[in-house]
Amino acid sequence: MRSSPSPAPEHPSESGPGLGWRADRGSAPVEFLLVGMLVVVMGLALVQVVLMLHVRNTLTSSAYEGARHAAQADRTLADGEQRALAMAADALGGIATQARSRTDTAEGAPVVVVELTAPVPVLGLFGVGSVTVDxxxxDEAP
Incomplete structure (x- = not known):
């Protein structure tokens, strides 16, 4: 005569030593908290990268506008610096920006170069170090 197999246990803890499913009890809130903190930190890091890229791109645009302004026939290098600083101040608000300008040549043609420097935003809009764009x-001057 064949013996019938024993019924399957209802809980893993009934099948052998150890606590089984009872050892995991209460771990969901802890896992949620840890994963949630990781997601928040990664989200804030992404926001900081986007902010840093925004500052760099805005400085590049402002420097280009200043160089184009200074390159006009009736303008000076100082006019280009002021234009670049005004554009950067309008777009970036309270970030301190410094400007320098010079003339150079590109394949024998005279060019105006405007360089802007501003702090790199590491924590919000505050940061250490600086980013420089040119x-x-x-040059349209005769």
């Missing part, structure tokens, strides 16, 4: 425009 832009060139062909």
């Amino acid at each position: 832009a060139r425009a062909f």
